[in-house]
Amino acid sequence: MAILRTDNITMKFGGLTAVSNLKINLEENQIVGLIGPNGAGKTTAFNMITGVYLPTEGKVFYKDMDITRKKPHEITQFGIARTFQNIRLFKELTVLDNVFVANHLRLKSNWVSSVIKTPRYITKEKEMHIKSLELLEKVGLIHVKDEDSYSLPYGMQRRLEIARALATDPKVLLLDEPAAGMNPQESQDLMGFIARIRDDFNLTILMIEHHMQVVMGVCEKIYVLDYGITIAEGNPFEIQNNQKVIEAYLGVD
Amino acid sequence: MSLTIFMQQLVNAASLGSLYALLAIGYTMVYGILRLINFAHGDVFMLSTYFAFYAMTSFLLPWYISFAIAIILTILFGTVLERGAYRPLRNSPRISIMISAIAASFLIQNLAVVFFGGIPKAFPSVPIFSKIIQISGVSSSSISVIIPIVTILVLFILGYIINQTKMGMAMRAVSKDYEAARLMGINVNTVISFTFGIGSALAAIGGVMWGLKYPQLIPLMGLMPGLKCFIAAVVGGIGNIKGAVIGGFILGFGEIMIVAVSVYMPYDLSGYRDAFAFVLLIAILLLKPDGIMGKSSVEKV
């Protein structure tokens, strides 16, 4: 059974069709890549899946449940978390609080008990605290846990975004250009990291990426978008040898 | 309601709507370019009436010279306001700029209390504007008829400036894409000053006509019309000049009609006249947040 499936989703902005008839199928525990030149509609696809945009046509299914019209926070509660291309951390919060607050959605207490700090609430808060620390440990950010998140170097901010997404207890993780701005060595490390979190957290991952090295190295299946249209899908080997893909990337005269 | 009374109210509505429209354009243009609610715009309008008042009463100048002086002084004031209160904050969070605008508004109001005094002043009456005109039984003061005519004239001139001149083109460019316009070599600061200048000129034209029609001046007189005209701009679709005019007329018409109809109602509604704008605002924000003429926009993620 596909854990996440899009059924011909299409997004139109006025006269412009950003994505047309996109069909994605994610099997459990897969790592899948979504690639394509700039402006191909990859982030728009993410926004449709996560409920930021309502698709003009088509439906999104999570474990056979129609989540097309759900709000972004509901979709996260179901178990689909994401990161952002242009990092969106909670700037004035500390690194630890960035992760901590991503646990908030699993908090079962109401606000009154958070004010009077009932034993039940304190227990829960402690759990969240410990879990956040463990996550920071895993992504190697434990030494900067009390810094304000905006003061971190770029690469660490990316890792913090991933840690924050993991804190929501996702089943499916959507990564929007996790290797952007990284050098080859860092990208290499990232590849290993992505594979590791997939195993550690039992995740299914869909990622947008420009670094071919990363995509080809870690993805089991790849979708290629160009001007909103899916021009190819297949395993890394098939994609590398696909004529249309080569044309889209190199351009044809 | 008899037809005569209705026609009479219609003339009143047209002149009030015109005044609102002139003021609303100032809001919509500034918002279109800077994404800023110029809270002090209503107070700039208030100042213009006082300028005209003092030119006529203290300096005993004829009305046409007084009005010209008032308009020029108001334009100067509007551009100075932008430099002092808004330019230093151009790159600050919007909440800061808005607070600065509110503070500027209160500063002007209170300076007016200090300099002009808190006691209401009577705007001098000018004979040719206070004549009573009678057309087939409908009687009205000449100013009520002159206001819409002047407004239409002003709108034509404004349309020319925006659509036909180089400065107008620059203004449109800056409101479409601030950064791109700057990179294309448009002097954004000049354009913004010019926008404030035009906005203030329209406010001043509205202001002196307001003084002629409603001849009681107080330092707080700009507050309510200011808020209402921003609402008119939102109702019409903010950033859109045609929308501001439409919004202004809807507001003017609605207010006059509430008072007019109230006479025939079991419960006196005229006290709720000032609430009309706010109810309209909330209705439009919920039904069509981009306003009557506005285009919907998608937030980039």
Add this chain to the structure above:
Amino acid sequence: MKEKTLDTISWKWWLKNLFTNKNSLYTIIAIIVTLIIIGVLNKTLDNYQIRILNLCAIYIILALSMNLINGFVGLFSLGHAGFMAVGAYTCALLTMSPEVKQMNFFLKPMVPWLANVQVSFPTGVLMAGIMAALAGAIIGAPVLRLKDDYLAIATLGFAEIIRIVFTNLQSITNGALGLKGLPNTVNVWWTWGIAIATIIFMILLIHGSYGKAFKAIREDEIAAEAMGIGLFKHKMMAFIIGSFFAGIGGALLGHLMGTIDPLMFRFLLTFNIVLIVVFGGIGSITGNVIAAVIVTIMMEVLRVLDGRMDFGFIEIQGIPGLRMVVFSIMLMAVILFWQRGLMGTKEFSWAWLKRVSRRMVFRTKDC
């Protein structure tokens, strides 16, 4: 605290922790010290000064309630005066005796179902908060979908509508005439008691999971939503809680003044609170508390500008309005040159105090 297994936390532990945890102990001591100071001031100050002392506490409540909405959740709401009006009128109408009501409503009699109601002051204050919270819920439901300037102008609009409705509901609010002779029950214990309770409430709320969720919304709505934080639910929550405290503040203010009328609740009142919040740092509880006290006292001191000044050898005629000019210039100056206010989003805390004092000790040792 030694490693304690998670499931053994009980109410008994909770109570013990309250008195053994150093920070909460410090806080309790600080509260007692504050109350002693208030008590001493209450005995030594004259009536006018005690009035200012009361005003300080009321402005603390009001500033914190606005700060929750504007500072922590980042919603730019300008409707405070409206909620205060709801609170002030609710409490006044519920606590005034039937005789006083009858004297007030000489133009048009009061509606019978309200004319003979009289409840105690605490009940009245609580009802004021509840009614304001209700108003917050009714207004918040439609407007909290809006953002930035639109939200600001819509909340401002609703506050004006409330004021206009109160001016016109002659048989309930006595219209433009206002209400005179509110029971003179407000004293420093009421105002400061509620102010301290408000401060503690806000600190606990903000440090908890919900408070952090509020801040996340302020920092980035889209990211917050992507982390599973429901925007509408949390915004409503903050808006309603803020309105509740604004209503209580309004009730206390009304009873302190003794008379209320719709003109009191103009936008100017909201503006006063905005000044305090900006001055204290948008998003800092302690900054707001300090700013509330400073600004309230300063506003009273500046009153001399409006009245006559007598320097013995020269007498300057006061200029009405000058006080508000100085006041507006102050706000402009803060926002132009000192955007983050006194404290920014930072807080004064025991941990911070410890750090600073330790640093000072080290420095003196070095010398």
